[in-house]
Amino acid sequence: MIQLTRKMRKDLILLKDLSREEIEAILDRGEYWADNPNSRLSASPRNVDNPIVTNLFFEPSTRTRFSFEVAAQKLGYHVLNFDPKSSSTEKGETLYDTLKTFEAMGVSAAIIRTSEENILQEISDKVSVSVINAGAGANEHPSQGLLDLLTMRQYFSNIQGLKVAIVGDIKHSRVANSNIIALEKFGASVLLTGPKEWMPSGLETQVCSIDEAILSADVIMLLRVQRERHSAKVFDSEKYFQDFGLTRARYAMMQKHAVIMHPAPFNRGVEIDGDLVESPRSLIYKQISNGVAIRMAILERSVGL
Ligand code: CP
Numbered sequence: 200m201i202q203l204t205r206k207m208r209k210d211l212i213l214l215k216d217l218s219r220e221e222i223e224a225i226l227d228r229g230e231y232w233a234d235n236p237n238s239r240l241s242a243s244p245r246n247v248d249n250p251i252v253t254n255l256f257f258e259p260s261t262r263t264r265f266s267f268e269v270a271a272q273k274l275g276y277h278v279l280n281f282d283p284k285s286s287s288t289e290k291g292e293t294l295y296d297t298l299k300t301f302e303a304m305g306v307s308a309a310i311i312r313t314s315e316e317n318i319l320q321e322i323s324d325k326v327s328v329s330v331i332n333a334g335a336g337a338n339e340h341p342s343q344g345l346l347d348l349l350t351m352r353q354y355f356s357n358i359q360g361l362k363v364a365i366v367g368d369i370k371h372s373r374v375a376n377s378n379i380i381a382l383e384k385f386g387a388s389v390l391l392t393g394p395k396e397w398m399p400s401g402l403e404t405q406v407c408s409i410d411e412a413i414l415s416a417d418v419i420m421l422l423r424v425q426r427e428r429h430s431a432k433v434f435d436s437e438k439y440f441q442d443f444g445l446t447r448a449r450y451a452m453m454q455k456h457a458v459i460m461h462p463a464p465f466n467r468g469v470e471i472d473g474d475l476v477e478s479p480r481s482l483i484y485k486q487i488s489n490g491v492a493i494r495m496a497i498l499e500r501s502v503g504l
Contacts, residue, residue: 208307208329209500212319214341214377219384222345228496229349233489236273245275250307250502253279255297256333257288257313262463262490263333263342267310270494276502279306295322302328308501311335329501337371337428343462344377346493348385350486351418354458359386364412366443367393367422367470371429374462375399375422390416393443409442413449421445421461421470436469445471450478458482 214222252271256264264280271278279301283289288297298309308329311319316336323330334340352358363382369375369391379402382389391398391405392412413419426434440446445459450472459471459481467473476483 208327208503210319210323210330211341211497211501212323212330212332212335213339214344214381214384215339217341222348222381222384225345225493225496225500226349226352228499229345229489229493230353232273232495233349233353233492236492239274239495245277249275249277250498251277251279251305252308252310252498252501253281253301253306254333255281255283255294255309255311257283257311258334260312260333262487263312263340264310266487266490267331267333267342267494267498269491270498273491274495274498276307276498294318295325298322298326298328298330302326308498331497331501334373336373337376337425338373339377339380340373340462341377342490342494342497343374344381345497346486346489347374347378347420347460347462348381349489349493350460350482351387353485353489354482355417358382361387361417362390362415363387363418363420364390364392364407364416365420365422366409366412366445368397368424369393369422370397370399371425372422378420393422394439409449410452413445413452414454417454417457419445419453419457419459421459421465423462423464423466423470436466440469444469445475447472447475450475450480453480460486463487 254264254267268278301309306328308331310331310333312333314336316338319330319332319335332341355361365375379389389405390407390412391402392407392409398406461483465471465476
């Protein structure tokens with residue numbers, strides 16, 4: 200069984216803390232797995248001594264949780280799926296004590312989704328299990344940022360010089376944060392547009408109108424409206440669609456080479472016209488496929504391989 204030393208383990212908590220070279224190394228390995236999705240299992244079948252990783256999701260997830268699980272299985276790793284509702288979390292056990300418990304069992308990496316923005320940074324130095332951020336409150340969602348970068352790099356060959364428009368609920372979006380940070384490390388320019396109250400402070404110079412974003416961007420990156428993080432209870436989804444959604448009229452205004460991205464889950468008829476999800480210029484399902492490849496790269500890194 201692989202027992203990680205502090206030197207071997209590698210956390211993935213914030214893209215903010217990674218250099219461009221470190222990000223590039225993960226993208227290169229992710230690209231390898233995207234091109235050779237089953238090569239690990241045929242070269243080295245599942246073995247009782249292979250690493251064990253655990254999924255700890257304290258917020259709902261379909262893509263991130265299950266693509267980490269698929270990625271682990273393709274690598275031949277063992278996966279423990281932790282259900283907070285049927286665990287000792289319900290009896291008051293803290294995240295730190297839960298990680299120490301898994302550490303004592305020989306688990307190599309913990310993939311954690313939480314509503315708390317800073318807990319992973321606070322805990323990671325106190326445990327020897329590698330900590331992988333699968334989405335922390337409205338802070339960062341680094342594996343999503345990495346799979347988005349991989350998808351753009353595959354499509355355009357180069358990220359440098361791309362103009363990426365992020366549309367919608369940017370203030371509450373960990374996906375937007377990770378993308379803004381990573382895209383700027385790679386020399387892309389990022390435009391932001393959406394309702395005024397959802398624009399983040401400190402990035403005012405990047406805010407533009409929806410028309411300017413649609414007309415000028417190479418990538419239109421739509422975001423889900425994060426209603427679970429809003430204090431206002433009322434949301435007029437029809438008005439949002441008309442004001443900021445990717446309607447057919449806006450799709451017709453996009454540059455001919457421009458593409459659509461969305462981290463999903465998407466709400467058809469709110470952020471995007473339902474038929475455009477599967478349009479030829481939508482990379483949404485490619486993003487989901489790349490999620491497995493990039494998470495294979497993240498898991499290998501996390502166990503020191
Ligand atoms: N994009 C994303 O994080 O999706 P899930 O919430 O389904 O994991």
